[in-house]
Amino acid sequence: MSLPRLKDVAHKVRSKNAGPFWLTIDIFCGTPEAYEIIVEKLTSAQVARCFDTPEQTLKRFDIADLNVVKFSLPRPTIQGSIYDRDMHGASWAALLAEVEI
Amino acid sequence: MVKVLVPSGALGLNYDKKALQRGILAKPDIIAIDGGSTDSGPSYLGRGVSKYARSSTKIEWAGLMEARAEAGCPLVIGTAGTCGTDSAVDWMLDITREIAAEQGRPVKIAVLRSSQDADFIAKSFRSNKVTPLPNAPEIDVDTITSCTNIVALAGAEQITKALETGADIVIAGRTTDTAIIAALPLNQGLNTGGAWHGAKIGECGALCATNPQSGVILIDFDAEGFTITPMADDAKATPHTVSAHMLYENSDPFILYEPGGYLDVTSSKYKALDDISVRVTGSKWVPSDRYTVKLEGARVAGYQTVVMALLRDQHYVAHAQVWADDIIAKCSAKARDRLGLSEDDFSLQIRLIGQNASFGELETNHILPTEIGATGIVTAKTEALSNEIAKLLNPYLLHHPLTVEEEVPTFAFLFSPAEMPRGATYEFVLNHTLTLDDPMDAFTLEVHEFA
Numbered sequence: 001m002s003l004p005r006l007k008d009v010a011h012k013v014r015s016k017n018a019g020p021f022w023l024t025i026d027i028f029c030g031t032p033e034a035y036e037i038i039v040e041k042l043t044s045a046q047v048a049r050c051f052d053t054p055e056q057t058l059k060r061f062d063i064a065d066l067n068v069v070k071f072s073l074p075r076p077t078i079q080g081s082i083y084d085r086d087m088h089g090a091s092w093a094a095l096l097a098e099v100e101i
Numbered sequence: 102m103v104k105v106l107v108p109s110g111a112l113g114l115n116y117d118k119k120a121l122q123r124g125i126l127a128k129p130d131i132i133a134i135d136g137g138s139t140d141s142g143p144s145y146l147g148r149g150v151s152k153y154a155r156s157s158t159k160i161e162w163a164g165l166m167e168a169r170a171e172a173g174c175p176l177v178i179g180t181a182g183t184c185g186t187d188s189a190v191d192w193m194l195d196i197t198r199e200i201a202a203e204q205g206r207p208v209k210i211a212v213l214r215s216s217q218d219a220d221f222i223a224k225s226f227r228s229n230k231v232t233p234l235p236n237a238p239e240i241d242v243d244t245i246t247s248c249t250n251i252v253a254l255a256g257a258e259q260i261t262k263a264l265e266t267g268a269d270i271v272i273a274g275r276t277t278d279t280a281i282i283a284a285l286p287l288n289q290g291l292n293t294g295g296a297w298h299g300a301k302i303g304e305c306g307a308l309c310a311t312n313p314q315s316g317v318i319l320i321d322f323d324a325e326g327f328t329i330t331p332m333a334d335d336a337k338a339t340p341h342t343v344s345a346h347m348l349y350e351n352s353d354p355f356i357l358y359e360p361g362g363y364l365d366v367t368s369s370k371y372k373a374l375d376d377i378s379v380r381v382t383g384s385k386w387v388p389s390d391r392y393t394v395k396l397e398g399a400r401v402a403g404y405q406t407v408v409m410a411l412l413r414d415q416h417y418v419a420h421a422q423v424w425a426d427d428i429i430a431k432c433s434a435k436a437r438d439r440l441g442l443s444e445d446d447f448s449l450q451i452r453l454i455g456q457n458a459s460f461g462e463l464e465t466n467h468i469l470p471t472e473i474g475a476t477g478i479v480t481a482k483t484e485a486l487s488n489e490i491a492k493l494l495n496p497y498l499l500h501h502p503l504t505v506e507e508e509v510p511t512f513a514f515l516f517s518p519a520e521m522p523r524g525a526t527y528e529f530v531l532n533h534t535l536t537l538d539d540p541m542d543a544f545t546l547e548v549h550e551f552a
Contacts, residue, residue: 018352020139020397020529021236026348052463061354066345072352074236080142081528082402082448082480087142091459098465 006042007097009034015093018072020079023051023089025096027069035067041101047071050099051092071096102323103286104129106332108168109316110305112136112161112178113153120317120332121164125172127319127332131264132169133281135304136193137180139397139529140350147249147399147527149188155196162193163200166270170206175264177271177281179255185275186250187216193272194549201551208270210549211263215274217251217543222396222535230536231396237532244530248398251531256360256394257296258540260284266548274544275397277359278304286322294384297364299327301357302346302381309346312336326382328374338379340371360395360540362388391536394543398531403448404484405523406491408477410498411513420503421473425451428477428497436490447481447490475512484522491520 007013011030018024027042029035039062048055053073061070077084086092106129109116113136137145141152151158162178169176182189190212201208223245225231231240238244245251252275261284263271273281282300287293299320302309306316315333329338347354347366357364365385372380412418433449436442454474457464477494481487498519500509537543 016350017140018350019532020143021234021532022352024348024350024352028345050463050465059352063354066341066348068345068348070348070354078238078529079139080144080526082405082478082526083450085452085459085461088140095460095463095465 003100005097006038006099006101009037009101010097013093013097015089015091015096017075017079017089021075022072023075023092024070024072025093029067029069032064032067035064035069038069038101042069042099046099047096050096051076102321103131103289103291105282105285105303105320105322106132106172107282107303107306107318107320108132108134108165110135110308111138113157114316115157115161116306116316117333118164119334120315121168123332124317124319125168129172129174129319131174131285132165132172132176134165134178135180135278135281136178137183137185137189137275138278141183143399143527143529146184146186146252146397146529147401147525149184149186149250151182151184151189151192153183159196159200162196163204166197166200166204166208169269175269175271177260177264177273179260179273179276179278179281181272181274184250185215185252185273187214187274190214190272190274197270197272198551207550207552209266209268210270210272210551211266211268212547212549213255213259213263213271213273214545214547215252215255215276217253217396219246219248219251222251225535232393232534232536234395234532234534238530240530240533245398247400248530249400249527251396251398253535253543254360254395254397255544256280256540257284257287258360259544261288262541262546264288266546268548277395279357279359282320291322292324292326293386294364295326295381296322297357297359297386298366298369298381298384299329301364302329302343305346305349307331307333307336308349309343310336310338311342326380326384328378328380330378337377340373340379343379343381344369344371361392362386392540393534393536396531396533396535397529399527399529401525402528403480403482403526404487405526406479406487407521407523408491408494408498408519409515410475411515412473412475413471413513414510415469417503417510417512418471418473419469421453421456421475424501424503425453425475428494428501432494432497435493439493440486440489447479447486449490449494450478452476452478480526484524488520488522495519
């Protein structure tokens with residue numbers, strides 16, 4: 001049996017630029033139960049692998065009051081540079097949402 | 102008490118007229134709207150132009166100019182024309198002049214300019230007044246002078262100067278999103294942390310509430326904090342929608358850097374006053390010992406030409422990556438050979454839309470799509486060269502076989518000509534701050550009266 005993916009447990013995952021040089025991903029867990037599962041199961045190492053970024057560059061915020069787990073990282077390519085594929089950083093959430101936890 | 106009415110997250114995104122009318126009846130002290138962002142990429146800053154249609158901007162701005170006259174308070178726009186360069190400010194000023202004539206109402210306009218002279222920034226760089234922010238690219242004097250536009254982000258101090266002219270309307274070049282909202286409550290001596298926090302929550306309009314499309318919100322600032330109330334019939338602010346807005350486009354959800362210090366919302370308290378309003382207290386402002394403003398700069402990164410083909414034959418769809426990699430290798434060799442180029446003179450990419458165009462090698466989902474849009478992107482140092490290389494690429498995208506044994510295939514082209522010149526492509530090169538002795542050192546202020 002395959003493991004559940006982040007999107008099966010979380011209410012919503014979104015990503016967006018935080019300025020041209022940073023990317024930020026918000027995981028809205030929806031309930032305290034889902035929040036506990038995601039905080040426990042989703043490791044920073046997994047997220048770093050997903051975005052092919054060194055783990056030490058990743059900023060992680062576990063925000064129990066909002067049932068949110070947030071990650072920020074230097075943008076994998078600077079916004080709008082010739083190898084950038086996603087001007088608004090909109091699609092990165094989909095890649096993380098499909099990670100097995 | 103200072104009431105700030107925010108019609109929407111940006112001029113050009115429209116606002117709910119009925120909600121705006123309700124906001125005016127609440128007797129705001131100022132109407133503040135943002136006009137831009139870096140979010141649409143470096144081309145707007147590089148060229149100094151707006152991303153929004155002039156027609157939308159004019160209709161929405163005319164509505165706000167009417168609202169201002171009715172409310173009898175100042176109207177301020179920050180980051181006019183998407184990028185906030187002098188050219189974008191002049192575009193906005195021109196629209197304002199047209200509307201003032203059509204409305205037949207005299208107005209006094211303060212214009213705050215944020216464009217920077219490259220030589221001034223280069224001089225500041227040499228005297229160590231330009232400091233990198235986290236993940237800033239390496240720069241030197243040549244990087245600075247190669248920018249087609251550089252802007253500095255004004256804070257509350259410069260907006261206050263503009264308001265102190267007694268202007269009816271302030272058209273500001275690049276500012277922080279929050280400065281236009283925070284300036285008046287700060288100038289009235291209200292709670293500093295509350296002023297910046299309320300400004301951050303309100304800067305995207307009703308995005309901090311349910312029914313975010315409705316746009317209009319009212320922020321009521323006082324000595325302890327602020328109260329936020331959406332103006333549309335069906336919009337509600339809750340402690341959750343308001344506190345969650347600190348996540349939006351912020352790399353740190355608790356700290357927000359602004360000229361002159363930073364906002365810390367770690368200890369902020371969010372309380373529902375009724376079904377629609379939220380009161381926030383306990384936000385802290387931490388002043389810095391130096392006054393710094395953030396810089397943004399963009400320059401030409403090259404010239405691009407795009408060629409697209411559609412793969413529908415399942416044999417080619419199944420082997421599209423091999424096919425694309427082979428085309429890149431063969432076409433690049435041909436460009437080097439026939440045009441005498443080196444590898445650094447151009448870049449050739451083929452992105453497979455439908456397969457992995459979003460993430461390339463990081464894509465983890467592998468299913469066979471019905472069709473693939475093969476998007477060839479050529480970037481070169483001149484427009485003529487990028488068009489020439491795109492013409493070398495054209496026959497490959499039309500006819501390249503996977504193996505020499507098979508019949509020569511033909512793929513679907515969308516257009517004739519197939520080559521789509523995109524002109525100059527720009528890149529952001531500054532993620533730095535500039536230290537100023539006086540907040541107005543990098544900004545200028547002028548006043549216009551339209552009779």
